[in-house]
Amino acid sequence: MHNACMATKTISxxxxxxxxxxxxxxxxxxxxxxxILRARWPEETVTAAELLQRCxxxxxxxxxxxxxxxxxxxxxxxxxxxxxxxx
Numbered sequence: 001m002h003n004a005c006m007a008t009k010t011i012s013x014x015x016x017x018x019x020x021x022x023x024x025x026x027x028x029x030x031x032x033x034x035x036i037l038r039a040r041w042p043e044e045t046v047t048a049a050e051l052l053q054r055c056x057x058x059x060x061x062x063x064x065x066x067x068x069x070x071x072x073x074x075x076x077x078x079x080x081x082x083x084x085x086x087x
Contacts, residue, residue, distance in 0.1 A: 013021070024035045046054075055061065062070070 021032055021035060024039075025032075026035075
C-alpha cells in the first residue's frame with residue numbers, strides 16, 4: 001500500500017485576510033488549499049524594470065508637486081514601536 005503524502009507549508013495571515021479566505025469557501029468542508037487553487041491570479045504582471053521603462057516613456061504618472069509631497073511624507077515616516085501590532 002502506498003501513502004500519498006502532501007507537502008504543507010504553515011503561513012501567517014492577518015485576521016481580515018483569514019476572514020476573506022474563510023468567506024470564499026463554497027462549502028464549510030472546503031479546505032483553504034482548495035479555495036486558493038480555485039482563485040484566479042492575474043497572469044500579466046509588471047516588473048520594476050518594465051515599470052521604470054514605462055515611466056520614462058510616458059514622463060511619469062505624478063505631477064512634480066505630488067512627488068514633493070511624497071518625499072515630504074516619506075521623510076516624516078518612522079517605523080512602529082512594535083512591528084507586529086495591528087494599528
